[in-house]
Amino acid sequence: MRLARFKTVRGRLLALLIGIALPIAGLTAITAVTTYQTVTAAIRTSQMRTAEDYAVRTRVWYRGALRSLLAGGSALALNGRESSECGKVGGQTLARIAGYRAIHILPQGGDACAFSLDPEVSAADLAAAAAMLRAKPPVQTWAGAEFAQARYDHVTLGGKRYLAVYARSDDAGSPMREGLLLVDPELLDQVFDLGDGEPGLVVALAGRDGDIIVSRGTVQPDDASWLPARDPASLSKEPSQTQSRAGVSRVYASRIVTDPDFYIVASFDDALGQAARTQFLVLLLAPLLTLALLCVVYLRAIDKHCVRWLRGIEAAARTRSTLTTARAVIADDMPSDIRSVAEAFNVMVEEQEVRQRKLQTALDDNRFLVRELHHRVKNSLQVVQSYIGLTKRDYRGEARMALADAECRVHVLSAAYRFTLADGEMQPVRVDLFVDDVVTMISNLLRRRDQWVTSTVNTRASLSVDRIIPLGFLIVDVMSRALRSTPGVSIQISVSDIDDGTIEIAIEADREIAHSEPPKLFAGLVTQIEAVQAAAPEGSRLGAWRVAHSA
Incomplete structure (x- = not known):
C-alpha cells in the first residue's frame, strides 16, 4: 500500500x-x-x-x-x-x-x-x-x-x-x-x-x-x-x-x-x-x-x-524561546495538511514578533512613565514635608502640634512610596521596616520630652502600598491623640504574627488614659486596611487590630 x-x-x-x-x-x-x-x-x-x-x-x-x-x-x-x-x-x-x-x-x-x-x-x-x-x-x-x-x-x-x-x-x-x-x-x-x-x-x-x-x-x-x-x-x-x-x-x-x-x-x-x-x-x-x-x-x-x-x-516552536528567528521547515514531500499547518505557524510567528515588538516598546514607555510619576510623587511629598517642617518653627502650642501631626502624616505617604519603589519597581512594603520608620518619625515629631514611644515588631509580612498607607495613618492617629492628651505617657506598639496569613497590631500605654472619640475618618482607614478590631480601646490599651496578608 x-x-x-x-x-x-x-x-x-x-x-x-x-x-x-x-x-x-x-x-x-x-x-x-x-x-x-x-x-x-x-x-x-x-x-x-x-x-x-x-x-x-x-x-x-x-x-x-x-x-x-x-x-x-x-x-x-x-x-x-x-x-x-x-x-x-x-x-x-x-x-x-x-x-x-x-x-x-x-x-x-x-x-x-x-x-x-x-x-x-x-x-x-x-x-x-x-x-x-x-x-x-x-x-x-x-x-x-x-x-x-x-x-x-x-x-x-x-x-x-x-x-x-x-x-x-x-x-x-x-x-x-x-x-x-x-x-x-x-x-x-x-x-x-x-x-x-x-x-x-x-x-x-x-x-x-x-x-x-x-x-x-x-x-x-x-x-x-x-x-x-x-x-x-x-x-x-x-x-x-x-x-x-x-x-x-x-x-x-x-x-x-x-x-x-x-x-x-x-x-x-x-x-x-x-x-x-x-x-x-x-x-x-x-x-x-x-x-x-x-x-x-x-x-x-x-x-x-x-x-x-x-x-x-x-x-x-520550542526554539523560539532562545532563537526568535526560528521557523518551521517546509518541504515539497510534506503531506498537504501538515504543510498548511507549518505555513500557518510561520505566518503566526511573524505576526507575533511584530506584536511583541510593539508591546515591548509600549511596555517600556509605560514603565518609564510609572517610575517617573512615582518618583515625582515621592519628591513632591518630601518637598511638602520640608515646607511643613519649616513653617512649624514659627508656631507654638496647638498650632505647632497640628503642623507636626500633618508633617507626620505626609511622612507616612513619603515613606510608603520610598519603600515600595526601593528597587525601581512597585512592590509590597515590609510591615516591620515601615512601622519602625513611622514610629521613629512619631518619636521625633509628636513626642514631648517626658514621653516615650517604642516599637516591637516580630513579623516578615508585607502589604501593598494601598494598604500600608492607611495603616500608617491609623498608627499616627491613635498615638497622636494619646500623646496630646496624656503628659509623661509611654506608648508601645507591637506587631506579631497570629498565623501564616494574619498579623496583629496592638498599641498600649503604660497607664490609663482618657480615651477620646476617634474621628470619622478612622473607620474608613480600618476598612481600607481590611482590618478587624481585636480589642477596643479601654484603660491603658489603645486598641488592637488584625490584618490579613498574602505572604
Missing part, C-alpha cells in the same frame, strides 16, 4: 489501521479468550466432579457401616443377653465381615456387650471410646431420615487407628441404646480405588485437625505436606489455588463428608491449567507477534510521512 496516495495524515493513518491492525487484533483476542474460557471451565468441572465422586462414595460407605452397626447391634441386644453369649455372637459377626475389628453394644436395660478381634483393644477401651463419642454432637443427616443419632470419627486404641461408627437411639422401643463399631481403615481404602485418576491427583479423607484417615496419590500414606496450609473447611467448593503446607502452590477442591469433622480434600498439580494457559498464550501471542511486526512497519511509515514533520514544527 502506497500511503503517498493519501493526501492527508488522517487518511494515511486510518487506511493502515483499519486495513491491518483492528480486524486481526479483534479476531485474535476473541478466539484466544473463548478457547481459554472453554478449556478452563472443563478443567474446573472435571476437578469438582472428582472431589464429589470421592465424597459420595465415602458417604455411601459410612451409611452402609452405620446400617451394619444398627442391624448387628439390634441382633446382639436381642439374642445375646448373657455377656459370654454376647461376646461369642459378636465375635462370629465380626469374623464374617472383613475389616470390622471391634463392636460395643449397650442394650436397653442391660449390660454392655463388647468384643474385639484385636487383643490390644479391651472392653474398657471400647467403653471409653463410646463415652468420648457420646459427648460429641451427632452428624447431620445427608439425605432422607436416620434411625439413630450417628457420629463418624476416628480413634486410636492399643497403638492402632480405627474408623469409628457410633450410634445412639433414644427410642425406648429400640433394643439397642448405644453402639460402637471399629473398622480397619484399609476397608475404606477400597472406596478410594477409582482406577487411574488424572496425573498429579492427590485425594484424602482428612479430619479438621489435619489428620489423614485415608489417602490416594502419595508415596507415604501419612504424608500430610500436600494438604492446604489453611483449614479444609475454609476452602470453597470451586477449585482454587492456594499454598500447601510444604509451601507449594496447588489447586484444591474440598467436599464435606460429615460436618464438622471429615472432609474430602482433592489436590491437583495444575498441569492441565498450565497447559490451558500455554495454549492461550500461543493462540494469543502468535498472531500478535505478527501484528507487532506489522506495527513496526506502521510506525516507520508514520515517522516518515507524519511525525518527523510534526517534530520539526514542535522544535521550531
